[in-house]
Amino acid sequence: MATQTETLTTRKAVQSVDGAIEEATAQVKERCQNLNSYPMWTVNDKISKLVPNPRAVPTKWTWSEMRQLMLDTAELVPEDMAERRALMMCNPGFGEVKGPSPYTTDTLYAGLQMVLPGETAPAHRHIAYAVRFIQESQKGFTSVAGHKMYLEHGDLVLTPSWQWHYHGNDGSKPTIWVDCLDIPLQIYGRTNFLETYPTPTVPDLVTDESPFHFQWEKTQKALDAQDSPHTVYHYLTNGSPFSKTIAAQAERIKKGQTARPPRETTSFIYVVKQGEGKTIIDAPTGQLTVEWNDKDVFVVPAWSKVTHVTGERGDAYLFALTDKSITDNLGLSRTDYARD
Secondary structure, eight states: OOOHHHHHHHHHHHHHHHHHHHHHHHHHHHHHGGGTOOOGGGSHHHHOOSSOOOSOOOEEEOHHHHHHHHHHHHHHSOGGGOSSOEEEOOOGGGTTBTBSOOOSSSSOEEEEEEEOTTOEEEEEEESSOEEEEEEEOSSEEEEETTEEEEOOTTOEEEEOTTOOEEEEEOSSSOEEEEEEEOHHHHHHHTOOOEEEOSSSSOOOEEOSOOTTEEOHHHHHHHHHTSOSSEEEEEOEETTEESOSSOEEEEEEEOTTOEEOOOEESOOEEEEEEEOOEEEEEEETTEEEEEEEOTTOEEEEOTTOEEEEEEOSSSOEEEEEEEOHHHHHHTTOOOEEOOOO
8 A cells, every 4th residue: 555655756746747748738739829730639538539429419399389389480470571481490409609500410400391371482402401291281282303292291201402392382271391401411511502493383293103202101001010019110212211311210119118229329300290108318418308299309319328108098100300321321320239
């Protein structure tokens, strides 16, 4: 056992070394100032972590509250005042350093958009890839690359990069959907831009079969064909994810069941197609238990431990938008199956 004198001597030696390092580092910093350089060893803790370190925090948007806000917004902001009447779902983990941040997860943006009866959201195209999960529709439609598709609750519509598209509503009730775009990636690369079409609409043709349209009826049929307490359906085009940046999946969890998927370097934006239950999220940025019902939206940050628990009312169907295409294509995907 070290004596008190030996311990004091060791402590002084360590302090001496630390002081020498600080003095040397200060000299290097001073010389770096005019050379657009900086000592990397002083910021290692910001570059390399022991676990993935998203900024997004677990967050929930309650459908009843958001829907009412959308309806109130329509009264305050008419169609001619807004090219797209949409409300961002801003993750509080990013703060408001330069105004509200269009980050729902670290890599994906999501928002709610509404088109009232008789309205048209004018045609344009952009570099960002967009998808839309329909929350409410009665003869609402979207047109992508000349494919005019009428929408129903639970449908998924793709808007690939640089495809002309516009939206409208031929029904008598509001059409509302969840938008998801790879805007955070576009912000990082500074690559996104938009071009408007000369007229509000583009020539199109109504179609029941389009590569841009996944109907919920077919998705649920695929989920129900699997006899398991927790089933997953991946949205694919020609056997592969439909986009290099955004992926999507649907899940069915039977009533009264618990599902514990593995932890992944993938972030999830969940939309409750139907059902009731709760999701316990243990994320690197915090913990949250989300009590959910029909059409609620919630975020699961990357590298979270997740536990879904369904109620007794009936089977629950969850839809999720993810950045798995990004992590897979860049070789960043990791999965941890060792749950506590």
